[in-house]
Each structure stands twice: as C-alpha cells, then as structure tokens.
Amino acid sequence: MIEEVFSIELPVGERLSIKKNRIQGNTENNRRIAIVSGIHGDEFEGQYICYEVARRLLENIDMLTGTVDIYPALNPLGLDMAERNVPGLDMDLNRLFPGNENGTTMERAAAAIVGDLAGADFCIDVHASDIFVKEIPQVRVSEDFAEKLLPYARLLNTDMVWMNATATVHEATLAHSMNMLGVPSLVVEMGVGTRIHRGYGDQVIEGIFHLMKELGIWNGEVGKVQYPVVSTDGEVEFIRSEMVGVFLPIIAHNHYVKKGDKLGAIVSPLEGRVLQEIRAEKSGLVFTLREYPFVREGSLLARILTGIEEE
Amino acid sequence: MFKEEIYTIHSPYREKMVIQSYRFGKGDPAACILGSVRGNEMQQMYICSQLVRILKDLEANGCINAGKSILVIPVVNGMGMNVGRRFFGVEDIDINRAFPGKKSGDTTDRIAAGIFEKIREYAYGIQLTSFYMSGEFVPHVRMMETGFQNVSLANLFGLPYVVVRKPTPIDTKTLNYNWQNKMTAAFSVYTNRNDSIDEKSARQALAAILRFLTRMGIIRYESHSGYISHVIMEEDLTDVNSTSAGIFKGLVEPGEDVRYGHVMAEVIDPYEGIVRETIKAPTDGIVFFAHKEALIAQGDIVYKLIHRLHE
Numbered sequence: 001m002i003e004e005v006f007s008i009e010l011p012v013g014e015r016l017s018i019k020k021n022r023i024q025g026n027t028e029n030n031r032r033i034a035i036v037s038g039i040h041g042d043e044f045e046g047q048y049i050c051y052e053v054a055r056r057l058l059e060n061i062d063m064l065t066g067t068v069d070i071y072p073a074l075n076p077l078g079l080d081m082a083e084r085n086v087p088g089l090d091m092d093l094n095r096l097f098p099g100n101e102n103g104t105t106m107e108r109a110a111a112a113i114v115g116d117l118a119g120a121d122f123c124i125d126v127h128a129s130d131i132f133v134k135e136i137p138q139v140r141v142s143e144d145f146a147e148k149l150l151p152y153a154r155l156l157n158t159d160m161v162w163m164n165a166t167a168t169v170h171e172a173t174l175a176h177s178m179n180m181l182g183v184p185s186l187v188v189e190m191g192v193g194t195r196i197h198r199g200y201g202d203q204v205i206e207g208i209f210h211l212m213k214e215l216g217i218w219n220g221e222v223g224k225v226q227y228p229v230v231s232t233d234g235e236v237e238f239i240r241s242e243m244v245g246v247f248l249p250i251i252a253h254n255h256y257v258k259k260g261d262k263l264g265a266i267v268s269p270l271e272g273r274v275l276q277e278i279r280a281e282k283s284g285l286v287f288t289l290r291e292y293p294f295v296r297e298g299s300l301l302a303r304i305l306t307g308i309e310e311e
Numbered sequence: 312m313f314k315e316e317i318y319t320i321h322s323p324y325r326e327k328m329v330i331q332s333y334r335f336g337k338g339d340p341a342a343c344i345l346g347s348v349r350g351n352e353m354q355q356m357y358i359c360s361q362l363v364r365i366l367k368d369l370e371a372n373g374c375i376n377a378g379k380s381i382l383v384i385p386v387v388n389g390m391g392m393n394v395g396r397r398f399f400g401v402e403d404i405d406i407n408r409a410f411p412g413k414k415s416g417d418t419t420d421r422i423a424a425g426i427f428e429k430i431r432e433y434a435y436g437i438q439l440t441s442f443y444m445s446g447e448f449v450p451h452v453r454m455m456e457t458g459f460q461n462v463s464l465a466n467l468f469g470l471p472y473v474v475v476r477k478p479t480p481i482d483t484k485t486l487n488y489n490w491q492n493k494m495t496a497a498f499s500v501y502t503n504r505n506d507s508i509d510e511k512s513a514r515q516a517l518a519a520i521l522r523f524l525t526r527m528g529i530i531r532y533e534s535h536s537g538y539i540s541h542v543i544m545e546e547d548l549t550d551v552n553s554t555s556a557g558i559f560k561g562l563v564e565p566g567e568d569v570r571y572g573h574v575m576a577e578v579i580d581p582y583e584g585i586v587r588e589t590i591k592a593p594t595d596g597i598v599f600f601a602h603k604e605a606l607i608a609q610g611d612i613v614y615k616l617i618h619r620l621h622e
Contacts, residue, residue, distance in 0.1 A: 008556070008608055008610050009555065009556035009608065009609035010608050010609075011556045011558070011581060011606035011607060011608055012556075012557075012581045012606070013581070013582070016608070084403070085403070089443075090397065090398070091443060091481075095480070095481050096481070102552075103612070104611065105608050105610060105611055132402070171480040171483075172480030172481055238415075240415070240416075240417070244321040245323055246323070268323075269323075270323075270324075292401075294323055294401070296320065296321055296322060296323075296400075296418055297320060297321065297421060298416060298417045298418035298419075298420065298421045299417065300417060
C-alpha cells in the first residue's frame with residue numbers, strides 16, 4: 001500500500017511528496033523493517049534495490065511474516081534533478097536529521113521521516129557513492145553502535161564492513177539519528193553516482209532477504225551470504241591527488257594491488273605529458289576508485305583496504 | 312600592511328585561486344577578520360575590502376596599537392564567486408562546514424586547514440557570514456553556545472542585537488564553532504544582505520568592527536558608542552510560518568515593530584492572482600528575520616520575531 005510520509009505544497013502548482021510502500025505479510029507478526037534510499041539525489045543504486053525487494057515480496061507475499069516499508073525517494077526533488085543536496089535549500093538532507101518540526105521545509109521533512117521510521121525493528125539506508133568515486137558493496141557502521149550492529153552488518157552479503165568510516169555514519173545523519181532512537185540502522189554503500197550496477201544490487205538484495213529471515217520477517221528460501229571483511233579506519237589507505245589534471249586509472253576497480261604497483265597517472269591534456277604517476281604505497285584491495293577524471297589537490301583517487309591477502 | 316598568500320588552490324583550466332591576507336601592525340595576534348567564505352557573500356567581501364582600506368590609513372597614521380597585529384582575509388571562495396556558485400568546486404562543498412580542516416584531506420578540508428592554521432592563534436575572531444536560510448536579518452552579532460562564548464564581549468560591537476545559538480550537529484564544522492573551541496573569542500557578524508551590496512548595513516557592520524577593535528585596545532579610532540546590545544537566545548525567537556504556497560509579498564521589513572494581528576505578508580496564487588493567505592503577527596515584537604524570495608513553500612518560515620520587544 002502506497003502511503004504518504006510527508007507532503008507540502010510547493011510555490012507553483014506542485015506538491016512535494018515523500019512516499020513509502022508498506023508491504024505486509026499475512027501473519028500477526030508485528031516486526032517491521034524499513035528500507036530507505038534517495039537521501040542524496042545523485043545516488044540511484046537504491047532504486048533498483050527498492051524495486052527488486054518489493055517485486056520479490058509481492059510475488060511471494062505468503063512468505064512474508066512481518067512488515068516491510070520501502071522508501072525509495074527521501075529527497076524527491078534532488079532525485080528529479082540528480083542533485084546531491086536538496087535543490088533550492090542547497091543543503092545535504094543527510095545532515096539535517098533528526099529534523100525539526102518547526103524548521104525549514106526539509107527540516108520538517110526530516111522530522112516526519114524520523115517519526116515514520118520510529119518503532120521499526122530495523123532500518124537499512126541504501127546509498128550509492130557520489131559521482132566521483134566507485135565503491136564495492138559495503139556496510140558503514142559507526143564505532144558507537146558497532147557492538148550492536150556488527151552481527152547484522154555481516155548478514156548483508158557485502159564485500160566489506162567499514163567501521164567508523166566517513167560522515168555517512170556520523171551525527172546528523174538518518175542512520176545515526178535512528179540508532180540514537182533505538183532503531184538499529186545500517187548504511188549500505190555501493191557503485192557510483194547516477195548509475196545502477198545491477199550485480200551489486202542483486203548481491204545486497206540477497207543480504208537484505210537474509211537479514212529479514214534472521215529478524216523473523218521472511219520465511220522464504222535464502223542463498224548463502226559471503227563473509228565480509230571487517231575493517232577499521234586504520235586499515236584503509238587513502239590515495240589522494242597532489243596534482244591538478246586528468247586522472248587516468250590503469251587498474252580495474254575491486255582489484256588487488258601490491259605495494260609499488262602503478263594505479264594510474266595524472267596527465268595534462270594541454271601539455272601532453274604525465275604530471276604524476278600514482279602508485280600503491282601498501283598492498284591490498286582497491287575498493288574505491290576514482291571515476292570522475294578531473295582532479296585537483298586533495299581529490300580522492302583510490303582507497304586500498306590493507307592487511308588482507310588476495311584469494 | 313603586509314600582504315600574504317595564505318593558501319593557493321589550482322585548477323586544470325582556470326587560474327589559481329589565491330586566498331590573500333592583509334596584516335596590519337606588529338606583535339601579538341590580536342584580531343582576525345574573515346570576509347566572504349561562500350561564493351555568494353558579496354556584501355561580506357565588500358565590508359572586508361573597506362576594512363582593509365581603512366586599516367591601511369590607520370596604520371599609516373600610527374593608529375594600530377603597539378604589540379598588536381590584525382589579519383584580514385576578504386575572500387576565500389573567489390573561484391565560486393566568479394562563476395556564481397555559493398559552494399566550492401564541482402563537489403559543491405561548503406568551505407564553512409569544513410573547519411578545522413585536514414591537511415591531508417580532500418580539497419576543501421585542505422583549504423579550511425590552510426586558513427585555520429593561519430588564524431587560530433588570534434585572540435579575537437570576527438567572521439562576516441550568511442545564514443543557511445536565505446533572507447534578511449537585522450544586523451547582529453551571533454555566537455555559538457559552546458561553553459566558551461563571551462556574550463559581554465559581543466556587546467562591545469555596539470550592534471543592536473547579540474544572538475546566542477545552541478549548536479546543532481550541522482554547526483560543529485563551522486569556523487565560528489572551531490574558533491571558539493581553540494579559545495579564540497569568535498563572533499559572526501550578520502548584515503541584511505549577502506549577494507548584493509547594501510551600503511547602509513555595510514557601513515554599520517564596518518563601524519561595529521572598528522568600534523570593537525578600539526574597545527579591545529587594538530586600534531585607536533574615534534567612533535560613535537553604538538547600541539547597548541539586546542541579547543537574544545535563538546530559540547526564544549518566534550517563528551512565523553506560511554500555511555500555503557505561492558508568490559510571497561512581504562509587507563514588513565527587518566527591524567520593524569509589529570503588534571499582534573498586524574498584517575505582515577500575503578501569499579498570492581501564482582495562477583489567478585488572488586490572495587490565498589494573509590500572514591498576521593502572532594505576537595507583539597520586532598521583525599528580526601524576513602523571507603525575501605519571491606516564492607514561498609507551504610510551512611516555510613517567513614519571519615522570525617523578537618517576542619514582546621518594542622522599538
């Protein structure tokens with residue numbers, strides 16, 4: 001059943017409406033999981049996951065023993081414009097939680113979202129990467145909630161669980177706010193901005209059904225899930241540009257490299273020469289690789305997960 | 312006057328962006344004044360440029376007190392200004408939410424760290440800045456309630472109001488917050504404009520900064536005593552919201568005294584031209600903030616009133 005979570009009138013002949021699809025099983029189990037996505041308008045990976053989870057549930061509704069709420073577009077205007085932030089307000093919705101019932105439009109939207117999610121037994125916030133770098137499927141967990149969340153994070157069939165990674169798990173985010181309210185919430189990240197990688201999506205969808213089974217919401221068959229690498233910030237090597245130019249990688253994403261291996265080069269199209277060769281300073285898995293070619297000082301080129309061996 | 316490049320950032324096809332500072336006097340780092348950090352803060356840049364002009368004259372006349380030095384940074388995001396963008400680069404990141412920055416971080420982290428390294432030693436920090444909601448304020452000094460704030464010092468600017476804001480997670484990466492955490496007495500000065508020049512409020516802000524520097528014994532400058540400031544806690548301001556959406560026609564200006572029931576604005580149907588809503592003052596008070604955009608969404612804050620204060 002499609003329900004409206006938040007709705008307001010925009011200035012000229014349009015309503016801003018945040019919707020969810022509530023899919024309920026036939027038993028009296030009150031357990032509820034929420035799958036949310038589209039907080040950042042340039043991240044589309046969650047669209048496939050929301051569609052495919054809903055499709056499978058509806059086709060096998062007799063296997064559903066609880067409630068699944070699917071929110072594919074928490075930032076509808078951003079998704080429409082493929083803009084990361086909330087258009088007009090120019091603020092990151094994922095820095096406005098838990099919101100404010102008396103604040104600006106999106107602060108009120110954030111408060112309504114939190115109010116709707118409150119009381120759920122679990123929440124999965126599906127993100128893609130931004131348009132700049134490509135990521136392998138991973139769960140990001142704040143260290144503050146790691147003890148409680150790690151057993152669930154391992155079930156999501158991702159390649160990696162990154163503890164206390166970036167701001168995506170920090171204060172003012174939806175996941176942090178929900179965890180503070182006692183709703184266990186995980187952030188899943190994969191792919192690259194404005195694209196859908198169906199392989200990654202299928203992998204995470206398997207994990208979501210596995211988690212639902214663990215939570216007693218899903219009674220259907222589930223396949224095996226892989227055991228993710230669990231890493232902390234100390235095991236992640238950041239490789240950043242020190243030059244200005246165009247980055248041309250020569251390795252594939254999700255690829256093992258050895259210390260000293262060449263990862264790519266920063267070149268000058270104007271001068272026709274290589275400005276900087278980029279090499280791995282440590283061995284490990286390239287789990288993040290730059291997609292957006294232009295770089296300047298500090299641009300993230302790659303992240304290597306160290307301390308693991310190639311299988 | 313000593314002109315110094317405090318940070319430089321490069322671009323593949325544009326000239327480098329140089330963040331210039333101007334130092335006056337010699338001795339202890341007494342006061343630092345930062346102008347435009349965002350690419351739409353033209354008024355802030357204008358005020359700072361006028362400050363540089365006046366301090367140059369004062370220094371030539373021996374009016375900078377011995378043993379005191381003043382640093383002025385008129386513009387940070389010059390690249391943004393030249394292309395009409397508030398935030399920095401293709402990543403569209405707010406430099407004023409990147410403090411204290413990180414030398415090995417991404418581009419905006421590096422810019423923030425480069426600036427912060429040069430300005431964190433100053434005893435007094437003054438930032439001319441803008442609010443995340445677009446609109447006009449009565450000129451005021453704003454401080455974060457970090458536990459280190461000194462409201463009585465803020466009174467010495469002689470502006471009509473001092474506002475104390477309880478920091479939320481979105482504030483913790485601002486310059487003001489981080490300055491205060493490093494024991495700099497930090498003040499944000501707001502005038503009533505951002506992306507256009509308002510001479511009257513610019514002169515008021517300029518006079519307030521010079522008055523403050525005089526009262527702190529940093530310069531010798533004869534000026535009017537200004538106001539005995541009224542101190543307001545931000546949460547005590549009364550919000551006035553629209554209940555409909557459309558074309559916004561504001562009928563009162565920041566600084567105006569309104570009485571309960573006074574008509575403050577109209578919301579007009581964008582198709583048929585009829586008045587859809589008449590917004591009335593919910594209390595007696597002074598208009599502290601006013602929405603200035605032509606359009607309004609349902610529920611947006613259109614005014615903030617200082618409750619039960621009269622001219």
